Amino acid sequence: MHRVLISDPLSEDGIRPLLEAEDIETVMNPNLSHEQLLEEIGSAEALIVRSQTQVTREVIEHAPHLKIIGRAGVGVDNIDLDAATENGVIVVNAPDGNTISTAEHTMAMLMSLARNIPQAYHQLQQKRWERKKFVGVELKDKVLGIVGFGRIGREVAQRAKGHRMKVIAFDPFLNEEKAEKAGVTHGSLEEVLKQADFLTVHTPLIEKTKHLINEEAIAMMKTGARILNCARGGIVEENALYEAIQSGKIAGAALDVFEEEPATEHPLLSLSEVIATPHLGASTIEAQENVATDVSFDVLELLRGGTVKNPVNLPSVSSEMMERLSPYFKLSERLGAFLSKVVEGTLERVNVYYSGDLLEVDTMPLTRIAVKGILKRHIGERVNDVNAFKTASDKGITVNEQKSTQTKGFTNLITVEIETDQEKRSLAGTLLNGLGARIVQFDQYSIDVVPEGHLVVIRHTDQPGAIGRVGSLLAEHEINIATMQVGRTNEGGEAVMVLTVDKPVEGNCNDKLAQIADIKKVQCLTI
Numbered sequence: 001m002h003r004v005l006i007s008d009p010l011s012e013d014g015i016r017p018l019l020e021a022e023d024i025e026t027v028m029n030p031n032l033s034h035e036q037l038l039e040e041i042g043s044a045e046a047l048i049v050r051s052q053t054q055v056t057r058e059v060i061e062h063a064p065h066l067k068i069i070g071r072a073g074v075g076v077d078n079i080d081l082d083a084a085t086e087n088g089v090i091v092v093n094a095p096d097g098n099t100i101s102t103a104e105h106t107m108a109m110l111m112s113l114a115r116n117i118p119q120a121y122h123q124l125q126q127k128r129w130e131r132k133k134f135v136g137v138e139l140k141d142k143v144l145g146i147v148g149f150g151r152i153g154r155e156v157a158q159r160a161k162g163h164r165m166k167v168i169a170f171d172p173f174l175n176e177e178k179a180e181k182a183g184v185t186h187g188s189l190e191e192v193l194k195q196a197d198f199l200t201v202h203t204p205l206i207e208k209t210k211h212l213i214n215e216e217a218i219a220m221m222k223t224g225a226r227i228l229n230c231a232r233g234g235i236v237e238e239n240a241l242y243e244a245i246q247s248g249k250i251a252g253a254a255l256d257v258f259e260e261e262p263a264t265e266h267p268l269l270s271l272s273e274v275i276a277t278p279h280l281g282a283s284t285i286e287a288q289e290n291v292a293t294d295v296s297f298d299v300l301e302l303l304r305g306g307t308v309k310n311p312v313n314l315p316s317v318s319s320e321m322m323e324r325l326s327p328y329f330k331l332s333e334r335l336g337a338f339l340s341k342v343v344e345g346t347l348e349r350v351n352v353y354y355s356g357d358l359l360e361v362d363t364m365p366l367t368r369i370a371v372k373g374i375l376k377r378h379i380g381e382r383v384n385d386v387n388a389f390k391t392a393s394d395k396g397i398t399v400n401e402q403k404s405t406q407t408k409g410f411t412n413l414i415t416v417e418i419e420t421d422q423e424k425r426s427l428a429g430t431l432l433n434g435l436g437a438r439i440v441q442f443d444q445y446s447i448d449v450v451p452e453g454h455l456v457v458i459r460h461t462d463q464p465g466a467i468g469r470v471g472s473l474l475a476e477h478e479i480n481i482a483t484m485q486v487g488r489t490n491e492g493g494e495a496v497m498v499l500t501v502d503k504p505v506e507g508n509c510n511d512k513l514a515q516i517a518d519i520k521k522v523q524c525l526t527i
């Protein structure tokens with residue numbers, strides 16, 4: 001008998017597959033204290049949660065029998081994925097089940113915001129018949145700016161178009177062609193901010209999106225624009241939003257999520273221009289049934305020895321395979337991470353070539369890891385070894401793997417190539433016997449760089465003095481150069497410098513580097 005613990009409120013109809021299974025004992029207890037959870041988890045083989053239960057490392061480490069954590073919803077930010085992976089616990093979610101409900105909730109918020117419905121209702125409850133105070137705005141012909149054009153963002157766009165709004169969207173995976181197919185305008189983040197009458201965010205909360213809509217971003221927006229957040233608290237910086245509403249820059253906001261929840265005492269709630277709901281995006285009968293059913297099936301499958309549909313963390317790899325491949329894992333991920341940080345444009349295709357010793361092994365796990373390294377830049381920790389290919393394919397990115405007999409003199413060689421709508425770039429790396437990983441080729445240039453730490457990639461014209469000026473400027477900013485590699489096509493032609501430095505090159509120093517004569521482009525990255 002497998003014991004399944006459900007520690008958040010879940011649809012009973014949705015978990016029927018579990019309740020009816022003879023080999024499953026289902027324990028539903030949505031009111032556990034932290035201590036009770038630590039005790040209950042001790043005998044559970046599966047844990048199912050929504051966003052409320054904090055599945056911390058401590059919880060996972062108190063669960064010696066735990067095999068699977070099911071998140072009945074999308075966001076897995078309440079689950080310590082690293083701890084789960086380290087402890088061999090597979091995490092699954094339900095990425096599609098609440099998309100429609102959340103998109104519909106966003107539209108409800110959009111309309112309520114435009115027509116002051118909650119505020120007017122509140123006045124009526126106070127027995128006040130106010131009409132002048134609640135003059136709204138039409139949606140027709142207004143611009144809806146969408147940041148994050150994934151599942152929910154796309155559904156919101158379709159609905160907004162039904163209201164005859166003009167939709168402009170930004171997403172690192174969106175390009176002109178895909179936008180045209182979806183019937184929206186493709187814009188940069190800045191263009192979306194500048195044009196939006198209503199701005200709605202639908203990204204995950206990751207390092208790159210934390211406070212994406214901050215004081216600076218809001219300053220670019222039209223005076224009188226309105227902001228919606230039905231994604232995750234923290235994508236919109238709450239203090240900046242508060243100040244912008246107080247100053248009249250932003251006419252109103254609709255929030256379903258907050259940086260800290262529950263958020264009953266939040267200062268934003270004291271502003272009459274703000275309407276809010278307590279994280280209700282996914283709270284419909286249909287969505288709750290969908291997400292509960294999806295995770296129930298995955299839990300049942302896994303506990304009965306099958307494979308899951310919506311994994312979020314690591315797959316299991318046979319120990320023999322692991323032994324042959326594991327030395328290359330870090331190199332593959334870092335080649336992908338490095339290249340994704342220097343490439344420009346919308347990603348369209350990833351090609352990974354293997355040669356030398358790697359001709360004889362199944363390199364698919366390495367390709368998966370390289371793709372993960374590439375996608376992490378935009379998706380953060382939600383992309384992993386298990387879902388990297390699916391995520392790439394969902395984003396319209398083609399992934400190709402090829403074996404090549406061209407070893408370029410190395411006993412093993414991995415070449416990652418990225419094609420975007422603007423350029424094609426490649427990076428090759430090898431494992432040197434006893435010396436570890438090296439990047440040995442960057443586009444057409446031969447180099448020798450250890451793929452870790454803080455790197456500065458400079459494209460320049462091969463002229464006397466360029467290298468010296470870079471060295472002097474970094475020294476002025478007390479940045480120590482650990483290694484420097486220079487490659488060029490021909491004397492006086494295109495050239496590249498790759499420096500490893502002891503601390504990140506930021507702000508002022510970065511700008512000054514870019515202004516040095518003969519320097520064309522400076523890119524600083526940490527891998």
Ligand SMILES: NC(=O)c1ccc[n+]([C@@H]2O[C@H](COP(=O)([O-])OP(=O)(O)OC[C@H]3O[C@@H](n4cnc5c(N)ncnc54)[C@H](O)[C@@H]3O)[C@@H](O)[C@H]2O)c1
Nearest residue numbers: 074075102148149150151152171202203204230231281282
């Ligand atoms: N309020 C709720 O109850 C509720 C319900 C479901 C989902 N959500 C949240 O809504 C968000 C979107 O969910 P989804 O199912 O559409 O996810 P998704 O993965 O389908 O889409 C997210 C999109 O954001 C894009 N993105 C990532 N970084 C970006 C950036 N810096 N700028 C612009 N776009 C960026 C990604 O490329 C992706 O296309 C998530 O944060 C999810 O947790 C909230």
Ligand SMILES: O=C(O)[C@H](O)COP(=O)(O)O
Nearest residue numbers: 050051052073074075282
């Ligand atoms: O990420 C999600 O799926 C939503 O935020 C819903 O969270 P909930 O399951 O706690 O309603």
